[in-house]
Amino acid sequence: MKIFWFIPTHGDSRYLGTTKGARQVDHAYMKQIAVAADHLGYEGVLIPTGRSCEDPWIVAASLIDATQHLKFLVALRPGVTTPALTARMAATFDRLSHGRVLLNLVTGGDEYELRGDGVYEDHQTRYETANEYVKIWREILTRSHTGESFTFKGKRLQVDDAKLLYPPVQKPYPPLWFGGSSDVAIDLAAEQVDTYLTWGEPPAAVAEKIAVVAAKAAQKGRRLNYGIRLHVIVRESNEEAWAAANRLIQHIDDATIAAAQKKFARMDSIGQQRMAALHGGKRDQLEVSPNLWAGIGLVRGGAGTALVGDPETVAARIQEYADLGIETFIFSGYPHLEESIRFAELVFPLLPLETRNKLQRDHLSGPYGEIIANDYSPADATKRPLREAI
Helix, strand or coil, X not given: CEEEEECCCCXXXXXXXXXXXXXXXXXXXXXXXXXXXXXXXXXXXXXXXCCCCCCHHHHHHHCCCCCCCCEEEEEECECCECHHHHHHHHHHHHHHCCCCEEXXXXXXXXXXXXXXXXCCCCHHHHHHHHHHHHHHHXXXXXXXXXXXXXXXXXXXXXXXXXXXXCCCCCCCCCCEEEECCCHHHHHHHHHHCCEEEEECCCHHHHHXXXXXXXXXXXXXXXXXXXXXXXXXXXXXXXXXXXXXXXXXXXXXXXXXXXXXXXXXXXXXXXHXXXXXXXXXXXXXXXXXXXXXXXXXXXXXXXXXXXXXXCHHHHHHHHHHHHHCCCCEEECCCCCHHHHHHHHHHHHHHHCCHHHHHHHCCCCCCCCCCCCECCCECHXXXXXXXHHHHC
16 A cells, blocks of 8 residues: 655645635745645555646656655656657656656546647547557666667657666666546556556445456456546544544535536546546535545546544545555645644554555654653653553
């Protein structure tokens, strides 16, 4: 089990759909989140991509020196960049970070936004391009370890004598991640990627999706890893957690929800359509599965569901997904800095032993918690009457 967090390069707030409680997302703030995640023991961070976000590669590169162990999951964008260029970018990032880059293949889901980036392909054609793009990208990186060049002539893309002089640290190439729910997306995943990602749908839907992907991968003699992207709202009690969930969307009005859903409806992303179908743009039935809440998806594109509950409940729901074959969990919460700490403090101790041990970094010796009366640690104080300790 690997636990990731999220760098909110598209904005952060205590409440959705309003400027109330919003905060400035600048480099200092993103650095705070990255350092917190690194210190707390998260495996890595996902950095989003798209017109609404800061550029993920520049953000990630700026955080290399601020962190020691944290991995960065950044986007490959077929059609926006060339495979040879991103092969060099990936290798350079991997070398400078000592093997801490992961790549997230993003084919896009909003044709209007893609046209703004100069991409005029429809859904089917984008996946044809992505398939050739990944083949070129992987071969250039793989052959860099032996100094070979690579020539490819496809329907959409071609390269002649493509060569990379500085190979990546990770062999044969930095791991490739991808999420997509359409038939062509699943075909691409089965043939090309290392980790298949899904958004936080109910466990039964996730199980069905994994079964389809795994079967198609097996036909090609491959076995994939699986990950899930979820938000999380965890508090010391279930009542507090559900109250926090309701507060998160308390300033959103119906007009804002309708405008957001209209925008999402024009996208050709099957995954986005599945997210929208969970709530139908309505507030009255947002718990779409036990402790799985779809309120975030009322106004946020992409991942729109959150696990809600006390630490034990959230840990149990995580285990349900793990039992389906999910190995990597990418979480986030509003605001992202405070929630990264809260989730680590409350839920990390309840995760499976192997993961728990991995999350515990080397630490200095000494007591934990605030020293009582300048003399006793909290643990010492519990061994005697409090008035005696004080």
